[in-house]
Amino acid sequence: MDPEHYRLRDFLTRTAQPYEWHEAGSAEAVAALETRGLTDATLPVVFDGDAVYTGATVETIATAWGGLQPPKHPHYDFAVIGAGPAGLAAAVYAASDGLSTIVCDRDVPGGQASYTAMIENFFGFPDGIGGAELARLAGRQAENFGAELVFLRGVTGSRVNGRDDPVELILGDGAEVTASVVLAATGMDWTRLPLAGVDDLVGHGVYYGAGRSEATQCAGQSVVVVGAGNSAGQAVLNFANATALVTMLVRGDRLSKTMSAYLIERIEAHPLIDVHLETELTDVHASGDSIDAVTFTDSAGKSERRAIDAVFLCIGGRPHTDWCPGEHVLTDPAGYILTGQDILASADGHACWPLDRDPLPLETSRVGLFAAGDVRRGSTKRVAAAVGEGSMVASLVFSRLAELGVTV
Ligand SMILES: Cc1cc2nc3c(=O)[nH]c(=O)nc-3n(C[C@H](O)[C@H](O)[C@H](O)COP(=O)(O)OP(=O)(O)OC[C@H]3O[C@@H](n4cnc5c(N)ncnc54)[C@H](O)[C@@H]3O)c2cc1C
Incomplete structure (x- = not known):
């Protein structure tokens, strides 16, 4: 359970590398080390085919696999920050359309999807697909089209000169590249x-967030929604309108603290919604590898166990946009990036938008900087939506390049 060892296992899992892990001192570990004359080697030892790495770290393995190379070129048509589904999709389509493309991630590729054992609702995979596997395939596809993937090195800063000059991006290892157009897909x-x-039941009846797409799949089922914000309220109504029986668990003593009045009115009037205030989810129960019941407890300590089909946790999140104020990129109060017409509709929008034309869809208040996926205000928080937005940006890049007079 050494943190570095956990990090190594997590890295192998989230890059979809099959592996076996043997604890030091186990019969398998002793035999594997003895066979190779490595009984005194510094642990952990990684055997990868004929290659042996002693005192292995994520960085050792990533370097051995060629993953920590510096960027190959000083300048790219298109730089993507974040290699989650949105960033990888943008890279696949941009590179396949002939743009020189670099994708940087401070972690391994895959973003949130790489934590998901099984994505069951992604287009074209009726039996589901592992999130890490999807990311691995997408990364390979992007590379096949010529995109460059740089991982374990995030973008830590940028420099902008004139509005139409290339943006200079500074990577975690100090390397610098410039790009004509940039996508923030930072999730x-x-x-x-x-x-x-x-955590064991995520993807097996427990879900973070609740997209509209889930509602129809839950028709006639019994679901629990945890949370009291507008997204939880909207989710509850979507489920109930799709004929699901909804139990809503709210920690506070009233919905009006965190939810818009129009949602509250509809929730209170809906016969299929059962709201429990001052109540917390206290246990989840599984049958096989899927959830089949929950226990919730109110502030007086009274508990109830209820059979259910799914739990949706709508308890909020934090977009990776700490960098936005420094770059004069407009966000909503929660930090999600404004794009397209949302910019002009915002209080500061007209004052800060510098061009005669309107912002392109998915363009931020900084001309030539786009945003896609979960980091964007109004995004659906689903893999397919992120992939769709990323691929859309890839074609919008051409409009911006044409404006800059860059021919590809
Ligand atoms: C546990 C879990 C289960 C889920 N299950 C499903 C499901 O079954 N179906 C479904 O459709 N959706 C599911 N989702 C939601 C889905 O994974 C997300 O909607 C999707 O991954 C969003 O993609 P994205 O590319 O916008 O952002 P993210 O996936 O968040 O990726 C953003 C990437 O940007 C990187 N990054 C951030 N800052 C920087 C920086 N400064 N420099 C470089 N890189 C940076 C991050 O490391 C990350 O890799 C699940 C999410 C979670 C957490």
Whole structure:
């Protein structure tokens, strides 16, 4: 359970590399080390075919696999920050359309999707696909089209000269590249529910967020929604309107603290919605590898166990946009990036938008900087939506390049 060892296992899992892990001292570990004359080697030892890495770290393995090369070129048509589904899709389509493209991620490729054992609702995969596997395939596809993937090195800063000059991006290792057009696909982190058993059931009846697409799939089922913000309220109504029986668990003593009045009115009037105030989810119960019941407890300590089909955790999240104020990129109060017409509709929008034309869809208030996926205000928070937005940006890049007089 050494943190570095956990990091190594997490890296192998989230890059979809099959592996076996043997604890030091186990019969398998002793035999593997003895066979190779490595009984005194510094652990952990990684055997990868004929190659042996002692005292292995994520960086050792990534370097050995050629993943920590410096960028090959000083300048790219298109730079993508973040290699989650949105960034990888943008890279696949941009590179396949002939743009010189670089994608940088401070972590391994895949973003939030790489934490998901099984994505069951992604277009074209009726039996589901592992999130890490999807990211691995997308990364390979992007590379096949000529995109360059730089991982374990995020973008830590930028320099902008004139509005139409290339943007200079500074990577975590100090390397610098310039790009004519940039995409911020930096995603977000969901607030995790610190409840034992929840993590094991994510994707198996427990979900973070609740897109509209889920509602129809839950018709006639019994679902629980945890949360009291507008997104939770909207999710509850979507489920109930699709004939699901909805139990809503709210920690506070009233919805009006965090939810818009029009949503509250509709929730209160809906016969299929059962709201429990001052109540927390206290246990999840599984049958096989899927959830089949939950226990919730109110502020008086009274608990109830209820059979359910799915739990949706809509307890908020944090977009990766700490950098936006420094770059004069407009966001909503929660930090999600404004794009397209949302910019002009915002209070500061007209004052800060410098061109005669309107912002392109998915363009931010900084001309030539686009945003796609979960980091964008109004995004659907789903893999397919992120992929769709990323691919759309790839074609919008051509409009901006034409404006700059760059021919590809
Ligand atoms: C546990 C879990 C289960 C899910 N299950 C499903 C599901 O079953 N179906 C579904 O459709 N959706 C699911 N989702 C949601 C889905 O994964 C997201 O909507 C999707 O990944 C969003 O993609 P994205 O590219 O916008 O952002 P992200 O996936 O968040 O990727 C953003 C990337 O940007 C990188 N980054 C951030 N800052 C920087 C920086 N400064 N420099 C470089 N890189 C940076 C991050 O490391 C990350 O890799 C799930 C999410 C979670 C957390």
